[in-house]
Amino acid sequence: MYRTHTCGELNIQNVDENVKLSGWVQKSRDLGGMTFIDLRDRYGLTQLVFNMEKNEELCREARKLGREFVIQAEGTVAERSNKNPKMPTGEIEILVTSLKVLNASEHPPFTIEKDTDGGDELRMKYRYLDLRRVDVRKNLELRHRMSIEIRNYLSDEKFIEVETPVLIKSTPEGARDFVVPSRMNPGQFYALPQSPQTFKQLLMVAGFDRYFQIVKCFRDEDLRADRQPEFTQIDCEMSFVGRDDVLDAFEGLSNHLFKAIKDVEITEKYPKMPYSEALDRFGNDKPDTRFGMEINDIKELTAGKGFNVFDSAEYVRGICVEGCAEYSRKQLDELTDFVRKPQIGAKGLVYVKYNEAGSFKSSVDKFYTPDDLQKWADAMGAKPGDLMLVLAGETALTRKALSELRLEMGRRLELMDPDVFKPLWVVDFPLLEWDEETSRFHAMHHPFTRPYEEDLELFKSDPGKVRAMAYDLVINGVEIGGGSIRIHNEELQQQMFDNLGFTREEASRQFGFLMGAFRYGAPPHGGIAFGFDRWVALFAGLDSIRDTIAFPKNNAGRDVMIDTPSTISAEQLEELFLAVKSPTK
């Protein structure tokens, strides 16, 4: 037996007990007559004591132990004279009577402490050491607790977890698939699922009524920050539901998680904000509603005063930053630099200071009178002491830039309290979105999303205006999940494929099985999928999903710890009937 207790459970009740502990040497202090060692395991730290007078030999052995040695120590629990109230085991220590080294350790490449001296690359290479750090482990413990809570909640709500296949069929729609050559079917490939979308719909056709799965999904995308080639979804689907049935069901899940994990009670219904309103008021479709500073349209008020930048712009809108009229030249320059960054892309920034005294000072005083600016202030709800920031230009780009500026101001003014959670549903997304590159409409969500009945006639006249029964769950500016009511009727599904420019043959080859299924009594159904990694990151207070994942890949899709991807043998390629071509060809 390696231990009688873990390193996190002994306390004053255990004094005088003989115990055995195993764990890692966190640190050791040699005070001459005494040597103290903090022994660590997943459950905590316990102080071991070695005494030169009592047992010189043992004490000398203890002094030789390096950091991260794995040891086993037997001894008696004693009350500490110098208690540490911050540690659960801080009232006791172990007077060690025997010691065994279970495994030695080389000096680790970085310190295994809260604030480590290891850089990103080094920590990824030795991920198994990085995972020893309490903060990293806590994220994975949180992830585990969330998955247990999700599963039990959904199971109690009669959802059945069904495993859908990982080796499926490649469909060129959407992002790129990872493919898997089939040795038994030469020249043919499986694909890894980007989501179990069609399978969960088939489960509804099969009468499963309520399905969920916490499941790995795969996308072969050029990795931007915070994307992983494999990620985890909480995938859900329900039958005989309208939109609000789905939203109510998953508001229940979300509220349960907030209560069980964060001890946050959310009692109000989540607001439902149409996509168009979200863009209007916040400049994006995942608004952070922890603070206001909403976007105001002043295009009309700015027109015809000789300021060509505004006159020629589609979009002239601004935000009112409360109490910042005193911003310095330097601060305003910083903001201008911010909006001009390539990833933001605005050309410049117009500011108007509404001074405490009631006067205005702006970067466009040449063109606008105080009366003009007063009208802006009225439109933006600005009062003396506030700062107005205005951007102008082409709608989509400028709107996005203004949204980024709003978030930047929220950060600067600390309006984004990490302990406040503001969930909402963004609804009524457009069904289709125009793709410049291919000059055609694509499904914004996926081709199985149901359009509103009353919008169907717009298909011919103004396809971009057709609204979908689609929805996203947004919390604090993060898109946590999205879904839709699906098409369950073969004709409408066929019409969708037609509208998306699929030939009948393509549609049938790729999705014939689903349309076939619709012929045999498909119920109305809809669902949602949540980004599990992102939800964990939100609850853990992390900006990136990377530390919610035990063994993440880097931005080149590589696992630097195990060094993969890597070449495979000629025999393997031969068996798969494949040849690798030179990339330079």
Add this chain to the structure above:
Amino acid sequence: MYRTHTCGELNIQNVDENVKLSGWVQKSRDLGGMTFIDLRDRYGLTQLVFNMEKNEELCREARKLGREFVIQAEGTVAERSNKNPKMPTGEIEILVTSLKVLNASEHPPFTIEKDTDGGDELRMKYRYLDLRRVDVRKNLELRHRMSIEIRNYLSDEKFIEVETPVLIKSTPEGARDFVVPSRMNPGQFYALPQSPQTFKQLLMVAGFDRYFQIVKCFRDEDLRADRQPEFTQIDCEMSFVGRDDVLDAFEGLSNHLFKAIKDVEITEKYPKMPYSEALDRFGNDKPDTRFGMEINDIKELTAGKGFNVFDSAEYVRGICVEGCAEYSRKQLDELTDFVRKPQIGAKGLVYVKYNEAGSFKSSVDKFYTPDDLQKWADAMGAKPGDLMLVLAGETALTRKALSELRLEMGRRLELMDPDVFKPLWVVDFPLLEWDEETSRFHAMHHPFTRPYEEDLELFKSDPGKVRAMAYDLVINGVEIGGGSIRIHNEELQQQMFDNLGFTREEASRQFGFLMGAFRYGAPPHGGIAFGFDRWVALFAGLDSIRDTIAFPKNNAGRDVMIDTPSTISAEQLEELFLAVKSPTK
């Protein structure tokens, strides 16, 4: 709103309530004045009633509904005159006042009933219809309940579920990997995991102490009956444990599942049977111990009597089949045919009838006297009325054939009660097994299995005799899981790779990250992995794992419903820097 209730919940308490139900038409009966429809959903069946007198139009509409139509019906709950006590809803029916067809259905290709008329192939092609059959759905509901019980039990026992990566590194050891070409790393490949073995060991090095995961694993094998290219494991690992700590922990899990799912209380400790004993007594390493009929060695007793078949055989052993001395010529011929089947491979069968009167009648009376046969009977514990069956030949093959014969007799005599469960641990597997093809030793389990310390010296003299700290959980002749205590020491791991014929370079390239990890304080650890599909099949009383899987592949690794694997586009191949070679080349 599509429904106020499901089809499984209305009863006599609900009489006179106005309700709305949605579901599938299971069947309809037209009795002239009345039409009855059984409406089905996942939760049950409810009888709908339409009355020609009360509402002729509605009744005529109802008569038009075909099987598997999806409908919505509103009406009043009424007490049935003709109650059906077998159905939870059998005391009531719905007097329908309005009816809506939500989706029509073509005539399904096979009947959606317990006993369907659909063949295997057809049911796989229309799997979404097959899944509507109650028995198939029940298997998946069982699977869900088992997964919930497993997760909650292990979580309560402080195991953390950690998701390990799916895109990992190809290692030629063991079965064939499925590989995934990397577009971002031309000419390089990921592999899909055959198990998360090395990752769970790294989690132990990381101090996670207790890990589990219910996880998809992949093996590119030529599919035999009841193998799937993707299958699900309950993968577990623990730190600071010896063998019996692991066995105790998972006996706990197993007992919990028996109680929670099958309402079977197992109070005795599971027997631990060494591998060599299992082979000796039962002829294989996964003995079905629901019945005796053990194997007895009679080599010595048969020698030197002029029967060359026995004299020249390594292995002469038999089983005693109780009370079957009366077997007819035809029955004995059937058994001879059975052992001669190519998959069994014995050359012939010797029988000895120990007649009720005390005389013997055997197929070898020419060579053996009644006294000789009496000695056999004594050795086998046979008594008058019993039948002795003896096989002889080369050890491994004959042992396997005798084991199959024993199981066949168990089936014929109905000794394998499906409601009796006899779990046991098979322990002390050989570390290495000789591979004729490559003329070298392979790891029987995997190269990370720890050998018994006292056997280490056999490595040089008799490697096949080295015992591993490995174990299997066997229930009713089915191997439900297997695991081992692992090597946690770099030198021993290196020695293992040396013994297995890895060059230092190969070992380092493939498993360098693990041996590296062992340098930084690896704790003693061990674990187990259970075949989840098989465990579900055992509890469901299924012979095959296929119906524990929602969307299984066929024996050629194909999903005939979605028609995959399939060809991919030239653009996809181009992007991956791959060319498909002709298989005939």
